[in-house]
Amino acid sequence: MEIVKSGSTIQSLQIGMSIIDLLASQRNPLRFSDIQESTEITKSNLYKYLNTLTQLELLYRDKTTGMYSLGSKLIQYGMAAIGNEDVTSRITPYLQEISHHTSCTVLFSVWTYDGPITAKIWNSNQNLNIGAQLGTRLPPSSSSGKVFTVFQDSSITADWIEKDNNVSAAFHRGTKEYQAIQKYKIAFAKEPLVPSVSSMSIPIFNYNAELLGAITAVGFTESIPDHYEDPLSQYLRKSFLEISNIFGYSEE
Incomplete structure (x- = not known):
């Protein structure tokens, strides 16, 4: 995952959107470990990003499997x-x-x-x-x-x-x-x-x-x-x- 740093952009928003981009490119839901491996975001930060995106309904987490997919929003x-x-x-x-x-x-x-x-x-x-x-x-x-x-x-x-x-x-x-x-x-x-x-x-x-x-x-x-x-x-x-x-x- 490549994030371009700039004084005129918000890096955390870029990172959040990169997670959405990753899931949008997949045909199937992804596990936490899959997302972590692809994005190389630290586990503690990735939990925060995924929880936030899920609360905003931009992502959906299946309660049974724990896998993530795109949200209805x-x-x-x-x-x-x-x-x-x-x-x-x-x-x-x-x-x-x-x-x-x-x-x-x-x-x-x-x-x-x-x-x-x-x-x-x-x-x-x-x-x-x-x-x-x-x-x-x-x-x-x-x-x-x-x-x-x-x-x-x-x-x-x-x-x-x-x-x-x-x-x-x-x-x-x-x-x-x-x-x-x-x-x-x-x-x-x-x-x-x-x-x-x-x-x-x-x-x-x-x-x-x-x-x-x-x-x-x-x-x-x-x-x-x-x-x-x-x-x-x-x-x-x-x-x-x-x-x-x-x-x-x-x-x-």
Whole structure:
């Protein structure tokens, strides 16, 4: 690791960023010893850097393995930096349209190392926001969580699902609900996080039918349907195709 000393720069910040650069260049999480060997930072200082970066959510430390990977905060920064070319910006007009049509708070969530997080929120009624906050990690029992459970690679989602104590053991590949989500591309969840608040979600696919994220409409339970035949559900299913098509997806 080469750090250029200068009176106009902060060396400790350079060192911290070099740790992030190292993890960004790796496909797999790293052990403390791996990071120490690559950076040659003293063990006592490296502990301080890693603890600080983890507290800031720039890094994530797996409590089971002790290994480090990039944190969810970097996803938020990346989405803000990419601008009009990123997925979130291209989807935002549709979030506005869906929110206006459904009178719901609408979320766009993406996958991270420990499950999906809310990356964008839109609410046509600024005085009433019953959805999650940016960066909120969503559980498997939520409608967006169900979308990721069904359409994300199971080898990626296994640990996330296992860690969630509230996920129903009855929801798995062989159940009717799982198969219905797979077929109709829409998921429902009745009051998964907050009493009287329910949600419904659709996946967004790219040209390889890979999951880019999930769009979720969140509202009071009485206004959220729980079956795919409902007109509001049909509207969201139509939106799924329309939005996925802009990323090259086709059902044919």
